[in-house]
Amino acid sequence: MERRLQRELGDFLRSRRERITPADVGLPAGPRRRTPGLRREEVAQLAYISTEYYTRLEQARAPHPSREVLAHVTRALRLSDVERDHLHHLAGLPPGPPPGPSREVRQSIVDLLHGLPAAAAVVLSATYEVIAWNPLAAALMEDFSALPRPARNLIRRTFLAPYRHGRRLYGVTDADEFARTSAQHLRSAAARYPDDPEVTGLVEELLTGSEEFARLWAAHDVADRPTLCKTFEHPLVGPVTLRCDVLDITDRDQRVVIYTAAPGSPSEEAMRLLSVVGTQTVNVPG
Template sequence: MDRRELGSFLRSRRERISPEEVGLPAGRRRRTPGLRREEVARLAFISPEYYTRLEQARAPRPSREVLAGVARALRLSDAERDHMHHLAGSPPGPPPGPSREVRPSILALLERLPNAAAIVLSATYEVIAWNALAAALLEDFSAVPPRERNLLRRYFLGSGRELFSAGADGFAGSAARRLRAAAARYPEDPEVAGLVRELLEGSAEFAGLWASHDVCARPALCKTLRHPVVGPVSVVCDVLDIADRDQQVVIYTAEPGTSSEEAMRLLSVVGTQRMGAPERQG
């Protein structure tokens, strides 16, 4: 355990986070940048005295539970979490839950697909990134709370099922299989367990799919999306796996020369605005 380096690393991560980022009031009398030590301790569910000793290189080796709490409190990336574990003399194990951190190169890729709608999904089908055409075709995800960006919750619990017509059964089966595999990879993550429980209690269809215990890979899917402005849009869904983040890039494209391709072109121009709706004044 490198106590001095660990303390310096924790302090540097603490000083870069503003209170507002973690839902705390900024206050008027802050003499130090970022969070206070006691605030990090409260967010990590450890004592302020112990966290202070960690930063001052006076604490004994922290447990994995303590390190997991500190990682959440300081909003560490996967690489930062692993680095902290190595400094603490505790080699990192598997991540406690699905990663929501999208590589900058993947974000840039989404923007380089002007004729395709693309989203990035976490292991639990949470939409964590999207391009402009995806917002126009599927939904403006920035306008809904993060909880409502989960496609499994929206499909099986009824809030987003209207998006699909043809191809919906294929989505349901493949999504349930992927969630079962994710639940096995992240058995200690309360969000994954909570999502499974919520779907089992709220959807007989999901419960039936879950009972099959299938975890096989899903094929490429064809779907018909019912868009409120341009009407039905038939698309092919290609999926690229991002193995190191346990994420997927889903790319929606239309067959060349079809009415669906024309609809996609129109959506790329109008974006998320409502065609035919009067503009707001003032």
Template sequence: LRREEVAQLAFISTEYYTRLEQARGPRPSREVLAGLTRALRLSDAERAHLHYLAGAPPAPPPGPSREVRPSILDLLRRLPHAAALVLSAAYEVIAHNDLAAALLEDFSALPRHERNFLRRTFLDSSAGERQWYSRSGMEIFGRTAARHLRAAAARYPDDPEVAALVKDLLAGSAEFARLWAAYDMSVEPAPHKTFRHPLIGPITLNCDVLDIADRDQRVVIYTADPGSPAEGALRLLSVIGTQRLDVPG
């Protein structure tokens, strides 16, 4: 972009923008910095650095990012033999591939408010029927989720959706309220997870998590060991997809 274009997009004069570039202007306000961030399409890290250079610490981001990078979406498509999904900092499922939909459910078919992994696990009335996790797996997942959500609530104190999620979970799930009250901040890795699929039965899969630091997102990838029963189960799920095989009568 040319100087004139950046200035126009940031709603400041070209002269003032030129003086800022040359370190001759007065210290820019937060509003000016916000305009420059939008105009230059800066990432969160670049935004923070811009504020640091200007001597004005940035305000907390308004809420968890829900925009998934195209390269991450392409990664999901390139993993046909793995179930993969992208979670926001508040556990909203913001992208997933076909095998993840077959293993868990098709989150894209749900209203956005219901695409939250924690809501589906702890608050949805049909969660007992899905039984994504074994009892021990549910305990580990719950402790990890409570720790992550507590951290997200601290990072996004002004986000009404994060606040509402915490409030709803504490009011609607005694199990989550117990885990939240325990204040367990220890890190408990879970390299394997056992899912209870209504058609396939128990499936134990490898679980790997990739952090996308600049978006505060996580890519969760479930894979099966070569030649294992789980590999055959995933292969069958890739054929079945999200269809139901209920037998009438």
């Protein structure tokens, strides 16, 4: 049984290595390669282990790797959360809790977002970072592709002055309610990922930079208050009132937020206009 798992571990590592190109991990392609994917020595370099040891892992000749080695190999091979768990099981070490909130969005969810031409839709991580969006969401809210990653976090956009740029969270009418709800969700996320430096760092940044967040955080509330309707004060088309639906992606600890206008409403016409102009003339910071 143990020998079989060692062989499966080696085969799994080899299959993951062969699917990654040097460009995927920022390495030069170099001379012509006889086999697809990365070389063993390249994976070993990325995982901070010796080439000899990694080779023995693939050849089922190495002892059980430690959790630290598995963590390095997971990052080097860009494994998904499911692949990470599978790797741990093959190594005889049941996976622990996820190291932090997942930022990997399934392709089917990305396709769903882009298959909603009349709706603005985003995917939020457990810490309210916008990690995927469709063109209409960029036109309604902001061109997230033009922002550095910290500025894509809606909790930062709500509480911290460097990210607010004078208009609180795209001029939404329920900004205070959103502030309360996002603080509650972040408290729950902090309990799920107590050792993740990004989560703890975000909380400390907010506690230091916002008296309002510190007050909400001190309340220890974790209740959820779903918002069913939201009005955006858009700089080009004016107020846009939209229905707000939230779909949970439980296995990734993510949320899909979908904004739609009531049929025949002025907001539906405003959304049609935004779908035409896109972000070309409305890239106004929120």
